[in-house]
Amino acid sequence: MACVALLLRSPQKLPSTPFRVLLQPCQISANTAYIGHLRTSAALPADNVQGTQWFNERANRWEKETAIHSAPGSKYFHKDYMAVITKGSENPAYFIPMILERIAIRGGDWFFALETIADENPAKDCEDYESALKAWKEWMRVHGMTKEGDAVLSA
Amino acid sequence: MQCYQLESALENLKGTGYERYPISPQTDPAPKGYNCIAFAAGHQDRPWWPHPDKFLYYWPPHLARETVDLETAANFIRAFEWKGYKVCKDGNRKKGIEKVAIFLRNNRPKHAARQIESGLWTSKRGDLEDIQHETLKAVEGKAYGNAIIFLHRRRDGKPFMKDRLESL
Numbered sequence: 216m217a218c219v220a221l222l223l224r225s226p227q228k229l230p231s232t233p234f235r236v237l238l239q240p241c242q243i244s245a246n247t248a249y250i251g252h253l254r255t256s257a258a259l260p261a262d263n264v265q266g267t268q269w270f271n272e273r274a275n276r277w278e279k280e281t282a283i284h285s286a287p288g289s290k291y292f293h294k295d296y297m298a299v300i301t302k303g304s305e306n307p308a309y310f311i312p313m314i315l316e317r318i319a320i321r322g323g324d325w326f327f328a329l330e331t332i333a334d335e336n337p338a339k340d341c342e343d344y345e346s347a348l349k350a351w352k353e354w355m356r357v358h359g360m361t362k363e364g365d366a367v368l369s370a
Numbered sequence: 371m372q373c374y375q376l377e378s379a380l381e382n383l384k385g386t387g388y389e390r391y392p393i394s395p396q397t398d399p400a401p402k403g404y405n406c407i408a409f410a411a412g413h414q415d416r417p418w419w420p421h422p423d424k425f426l427y428y429w430p431p432h433l434a435r436e437t438v439d440l441e442t443a444a445n446f447i448r449a450f451e452w453k454g455y456k457v458c459k460d461g462n463r464k465k466g467i468e469k470v471a472i473f474l475r476n477n478r479p480k481h482a483a484r485q486i487e488s489g490l491w492t493s494k495r496g497d498l499e500d501i502q503h504e505t506l507k508a509v510e511g512k513a514y515g516n517a518i519i520f521l522h523r524r525r526d527g528k529p530f531m532k533d534r535l536e537s538l
Contacts, residue, residue: 282496285480286480339423344425344426
């Protein structure tokens with residue numbers, strides 16, 4: 216499966232936001248399966264557990280270290296947030312459901328990361344947090360990224 | 371009060387005698403749902419910022435939403451003017467006058483503090499607790515930059531005498 220996924224890998228899209236120029240490639244473990252095309256089924260990388268741990272460590276540290284800031288830019292420019300965007304852009308089908316799951320459970324402003332990774336903003340016209348979350352869940356479903364049996368995201 | 375997380379982020383805060391605001395056990399854990407700009411403007415129901423996503427931040431509807439990290443001080447001044455404030459020259463205490471200070475870093479708004487009647491300042495720090503601090507200098511530094519813009523309004527809600535005369 217990993218070999219098929221590697222063959223399917225499309226050239227990485229560059230984010231369109233002004234932040235894109237600042238993104239630096241980060242290290243990605245050798246056994247990570249790349250799925251470049253968003254419509255490819257959301258097969259998880261072989262290092263699923265490690266990937267989740269990698270994300271949670273950075274997300275927790277980001278939350279703690281940016282708690283002092285109100286300015287969204289100060290939060291988004293944090294090294295861990297940028298690392299999630301960079302790695303997420305390499306493998307959107309893996310990271311978008313994981314980020315959305317975190318938003319559903321703990322809240323937090325991960326929408327900028329989602330938008331940058333997906334290069335779309337399905338929540339741009341939403342007026343409240345709940346409808347934004349719903350719009351992203353729908354976007355994820357349309358792109359075949361729904362994690363089956365995931366109670367949090369299907370709620 | 372001593373908070374390691376605050377003091378490590380705000381290098382000038384340590385030893386300045388800051389306190390929780392209001393001084394009450396009810397402020398623990400830190401109140402959520404608003405930010406420093408909303409708090410300075412007198413609102414504690416939702417965060418204020420000219421962020422492009424309306425579902426994340428409130429901003430006065432007649433004012434522009436701006437690109438993240440390219441926000442302008444003028445937009446923030448207009449938001450406070452909408453609440454009856456006018457730009458003034460400093461943050462010195464004046465009886466019957468409420469003041470707000472806007473902090474800029476690299477010319478971009480990062481924080482705001484509001485002066486309470488005693489002359490002390492109070493701010494909401496991101497997702498952390500509200501504190502009162504004796505000086506603006508105490509929260510200046512790498513995180514928020516410096517208090518550059520000051521605005522004031524009368525505490526009784528009436529317009530300044532100068533404005534009343536001009537409207538005649």
